[in-house]
Amino acid sequence: MDYQAYFTDALDTLRDQGNYRVFADLERRLGDFPKAEWRGAEGTRDVTIWCSNDYLGMGQHPDVLAAMHGALDRCGAGAGGTRNISGTTHDHVALEAELADLHGKEAALLFTSGYVSNWASLGTLAAKIPGCVVLSDALNHASMIEGIRHSKAERIIWKHNDLEDLEAYLKALPLERPKLIAFESVYSMDGDIAPIGAICDLAEKYNALTYLDEVHAVGMYGPRGAGVAERDGVMDRVDILQGTLGKAFGVVGGYIAASSEICDFVRSFASGFIFTTALPPAVAAGAVASIKHLKQSRTEREGQKDRVAQLRARLDAIGIPHIPNPSHIIPVMVGDPVKCKWISDRLLAEHGIYIQPINYPTVPKGTERLRITPSPVHTAEDMDRLVGALETLWAECKLARLPMAAQ
Numbered sequence: 001m002d003y004q005a006y007f008t009d010a011l012d013t014l015r016d017q018g019n020y021r022v023f024a025d026l027e028r029r030l031g032d033f034p035k036a037e038w039r040g041a042e043g044t045r046d047v048t049i050w051c052s053n054d055y056l057g058m059g060q061h062p063d064v065l066a067a068m069h070g071a072l073d074r075c076g077a078g079a080g081g082t083r084n085i086s087g088t089t090h091d092h093v094a095l096e097a098e099l100a101d102l103h104g105k106e107a108a109l110l111f112t113s114g115y116v117s118n119w120a121s122l123g124t125l126a127a128k129i130p131g132c133v134v135l136s137d138a139l140n141h142a143s144m145i146e147g148i149r150h151s152k153a154e155r156i157i158w159k160h161n162d163l164e165d166l167e168a169y170l171k172a173l174p175l176e177r178p179k180l181i182a183f184e185s186v187y188s189m190d191g192d193i194a195p196i197g198a199i200c201d202l203a204e205k206y207n208a209l210t211y212l213d214e215v216h217a218v219g220m221y222g223p224r225g226a227g228v229a230e231r232d233g234v235m236d237r238v239d240i241l242q243g244t245l246g247k248a249f250g251v252v253g254g255y256i257a258a259s260s261e262i263c264d265f266v267r268s269f270a271s272g273f274i275f276t277t278a279l280p281p282a283v284a285a286g287a288v289a290s291i292k293h294l295k296q297s298r299t300e301r302e303g304q305k306d307r308v309a310q311l312r313a314r315l316d317a318i319g320i321p322h323i324p325n326p327s328h329i330i331p332v333m334v335g336d337p338v339k340c341k342w343i344s345d346r347l348l349a350e351h352g353i354y355i356q357p358i359n360y361p362t363v364p365k366g367t368e369r370l371r372i373t374p375s376p377v378h379t380a381e382d383m384d385r386l387v388g389a390l391e392t393l394w395a396e397c398k399l400a401r402l403p404m405a406a407q
């Protein structure tokens, strides 16, 4: 076998299909985020990031930085081991207590990322609970899908956010058979939100456990920033809440929060928890500071809501189509992979605006989009520049506008 030729061909195919990913080389500027330096083919230039998942700018919050510097100076760089073999530091213990408190659960369990927490927790629970069948929302994240697949448990995929479809499947299963309903609160690409309470009603009626990915909601929704389940007053009804420390909390890491028994079970059986080095203590300390801050401060959440509403109104005023969802994610619909990439390239090169194009297979063909995430650290001037640039490029690209703005 000619290995090199195989790899080259596979990559060429990806390029031909328009699915080849190009990473922007960015350097976020501390204190000045969402501004960053971008190193492109023609040198370095200043850009404004409009697609970050550091939704609230916590990645540069003084409390978070002070906690991280403090821990680094106190304990050094790495944890030095797996959680089992010398890697459980006091900062990890404090973070798990903070997370359990945030979600009103008995316990929490920390992982190296949100991806790993989903993969390891779902993989372990579904594999170990005897005869478990997993009922998975059709738009669940890759990390959940991989975990469920890895478990080899029977898997049923129900129509996205469709309670009738979910109930039909639940009803058809024996009441006594163990069931795990896996879903998300805020879906990343469309920004729609699951009916969490109604799903918990069904789970109770049909004797199922619930597993909820709140990755795009933690820090963002609810009076203490615990997520949509907190906002909806149903946090106690969800068995396993999963989140990330890498998006609104601005650091890195993932976790589940649940009963002591469930956390202890996953801790004891999940390979993806056991056999990997613990997060650096400085990361854990930074996450604690971020969670503590967002528990008592609503300023960031309110600032963000305000920016999101502003941008939606500005897009409506010039007829640029976006999905009218109830969340903080603004998917601006282009509906063509080549134009989507072209707009994104022009935004970066000509307007100093960085928004990564979202094409197939991340979203279905024909729904290619720019996923815009306004944050409280975007200024009015940033917004003027973004709206002006989109208006220009929309015209150049001959993309349809909504009737309201058509002349």
Ligand SMILES: *Cc1c(COP(=O)(O)O)cnc(C)c1O
Pocket (backbone or CB within 6 Å): 113, 114, 115, 116, 118, 141, 143, 184, 188, 213, 215, 216, 244, 245, 246, 247, 253, 254
């Ligand atoms: C980003 C994401 C994850 C993974 O979280 P990381 O901390 O980035 O690994 C899990 N679920 C959803 C829905 C996500 O969007």
